[in-house]
Amino acid sequence: MFRCNNIASDWATRIGVKPTQVQIRPMNTKWASISTSGRMTLSSELLSLPKELGEFVIVHELVHLLVPNHGKVFKSFMLAYMPDWEIREQQIQTYANKELSDKVDRRSNPKNKARE
Numbered sequence: 001m002f003r004c005n006n007i008a009s010d011w012a013t014r015i016g017v018k019p020t021q022v023q024i025r026p027m028n029t030k031w032a033s034i035s036t037s038g039r040m041t042l043s044s045e046l047l048s049l050p051k052e053l054g055e056f057v058i059v060h061e062l063v064h065l066l067v068p069n070h071g072k073v074f075k076s077f078m079l080a081y082m083p084d085w086e087i088r089e090q091q092i093q094t095y096a097n098k099e100l101s102d103k104v105d106r107r108s109n110p111k112n113k114a115r116e
């Protein structure tokens with residue numbers, strides 16, 4: 001079974017970030033999201049996917065604690081921690097048409113952050 005919490009804390013240590021909370025719940029349009037304060041929400045659907053895909057989503061979210069957008073710096077972190085991340089990104093899109101994640105937007109108002 002895919003154990004989000006263990007995997008998330010292992011990766012957080014490796015990347016050097018500290019998510020304040022990891023929550024798993026059904027999400028209709030996203031695989032996961034993370035707030036600037038470090039609250040990570042994972043779609044419960046991830047539990048039934050291959051482990052490497054859930055792991056990819058977690059790493060993606062954790063890297064957002066270093067880089068809030070999907071720019072070049074973000075991609076170079078992804079490459080450093082997970083060299084095959086682009087393959088995993090393509091694979092996960094074959095399971096469901098969900099967005100990979102929220103871009104963490106520091107300017108957005110708190111209502112938007114709470115949204116899925």
Ligand SMILES: [Zn+2]
Binds near residue numbers: 064070100101102103
């Ligand atoms: Zn993202």
